[in-house]
Amino acid sequence: MHLTRYTDYALRVLIFLAVKGDERATIHEIAESFGVSRNHLMKVVQDLSHRGYITTIRGKHGGLLLSRAPEEISLGGLVRDTEHELGLVECLRDGNDCIITPACRLKPIFNEALEAFLAVLDRYTLADMLGPRQPQLARLMQIAISPA
Amino acid sequence: MHLTRYTDYALRVLIFLAVKGDERATIHEIAESFGVSRNHLMKVVQDLSHRGYITTIRGKHGGLLLSRAPEEISLGGLVRDTEHELGLVECLRDGNDCIITPACRLKPIFNEALEAFLAVLDRYTLADMLGPRQPQLARLMQIAISPA
DNA sequence: CGCTAAGCAGTATTTTATATACATGTTAAA
DNA sequence: TTTAACATGTATATAAAATACTGCTTAGCG
Numbered sequence: 001m002h003l004t005r006y007t008d009y010a011l012r013v014l015i016f017l018a019v020k021g022d023e024r025a026t027i028h029e030i031a032e033s034f035g036v037s038r039n040h041l042m043k044v045v046q047d048l049s050h051r052g053y054i055t056t057i058r059g060k061h062g063g064l065l066l067s068r069a070p071e072e073i074s075l076g077g078l079v080r081d082t083e084h085e086l087g088l089v090e091c092l093r094d095g096n097d098c099i100i101t102p103a104c105r106l107k108p109i110f111n112e113a114l115e116a117f118l119a120v121l122d123r124y125t126l127a128d129m130l131g132p133r134q135p136q137l138a139r140l141m142q143i144a145i146s147p148a
Numbered sequence: 149m150h151l152t153r154y155t156d157y158a159l160r161v162l163i164f165l166a167v168k169g170d171e172r173a174t175i176h177e178i179a180e181s182f183g184v185s186r187n188h189l190m191k192v193v194q195d196l197s198h199r200g201y202i203t204t205i206r207g208k209h210g211g212l213l214l215s216r217a218p219e220e221i222s223l224g225g226l227v228r229d230t231e232h233e234l235g236l237v238e239c240l241r242d243g244n245d246c247i248i249t250p251a252c253r254l255k256p257i258f259n260e261a262l263e264a265f266l267a268v269l270d271r272y273t274l275a276d277m278l279g280p281r282q283p284q285l286a287r288l289m290q291i292a293i294s295p296a
Numbered sequence: 297c298g299c300t301a302a303g304c305a306g307t308a309t310t311t312t313a314t315a316t317a318c319a320t321g322t323t324a325a326a
Numbered sequence: 327t328t329t330a331a332c333a334t335g336t337a338t339a340t341a342a343a344a345t346a347c348t349g350c351t352t353a354g355c356g
Contacts, residue, residue, distance in 0.1 A: 001233070001236060002237075003237050005315070008238055011237075012248070026330090028330095034246070039315090039316060039318080040314095040315060043333095045332080046334085057323095057331080057332080058322075058324060059332080060329060060330045061324090061326085061331075062324075062332060063331075064332090075257065085313095088150060088151050089150075089155075090153070090156055100285055100289060103281040104285065109223065109276070109277070113265045114265070116264040116265055116268045117261045117262070117264055117265040121257070131253050137252065140248045140251055141247065152343070153343075153344070175303075186346095187344090187347080188343095188344055190304080191305095206302060206353060207302055207352050208300060208301045208353060209302075233342095
């Protein structure tokens with residue numbers, strides 16, 4: 001049971017931006033910092049932008065900013081938005097052709113379990129991911145801490 | 149977020165055997181009934197056998213039987229046994245090299261969510277998957293209902 | 297005794313989802 | 327008008343999972 005890297009990267013982008021505060025960050029910078037594919041990250045960024053999580057600024061000296069306060073970004077919401085396929089088993093997905101589906105109780109049970117999973121994430125926000133360790137995170141991501 | 153078909157097939161094998169009751173079922177028969185790979189199913193079956201879920205009988209007129217009552221087979225336990233990789237994101241897996249892991253709170257949060265997921269499954273058993281619909285399941289799986 | 301139907305085990309191939317790379321376009325500041 | 331950023335679409339590569347193949351072992355039956 002895995003989430004995709006797509007979702008993982010979305011989380012990392014948001015963490016990076018949260019730590020940066022009001023300073024713009026570029027995709028290139030974030031990709032470098034985490035050592036991941038710049039191109040893949042770009043798609044994640046576009047998605048986050050379309051969904052209203054971040055603001056993108058084109059052109060020279062462009063970059064990215066959070067559009068909402070970290071306290072207002074729910075992890076549950078994010079996972080629902082970025083993890084495109086949450087159908088845990090075949091019977092929960094499109095094109096299901098498991099023959100016993102009409103009589104089998106797997107579906108409601110796994111749905112309940114998935115809801116419990118997401119409910120936990122709903123209780124946390126991006127702010128909870130940073131906690132009191134923002135300076136340490138900044139160091140790890142090699143962000144030059146901006147003078148306030 | 150998907151479980152593997154491996155886990156899915158394990159569930160189906162157990163359901164099949166539960167409906168069959170004390171009659172033996174062959175791997176071939178189960179694979180045919182669900183229209184899935186006989187070879188893959190065989191590996192699932194071996195695993196289930198090693199873990200004590202089912203008893204296998206070799207030789208002519210051999211086959212498979214449940215080793216425990218359906219009420220005693222927990223779904224949570226089964227998923228923990230058959231879903232080999234439960235590390236949802238990179239930082240929960242071996243070989244993690246996400247640079248912010250030391251300061252990031254993703255790990256405990258996703259662990260909590262995973263525990264909530266499994267806790268729901270822990271509340272159900274194989275018997276709950278059948279419910280009162282055993283005859284309907286038997287029909288769907290094309291099991292000739294054995295006279296009691 | 298040996299044939300046959302079943303499970304056992306290891307390896308190899310195929311498939312699929314995901315991730316990555318590439319090529320080109322658009323925007324806006326300097 | 328150049329340059330540094332994001333935008334978009336397509337193609338390729340990678341890795342995990344599923345499936346197939348080959349040969350072996352066990353045990354009932356005639």
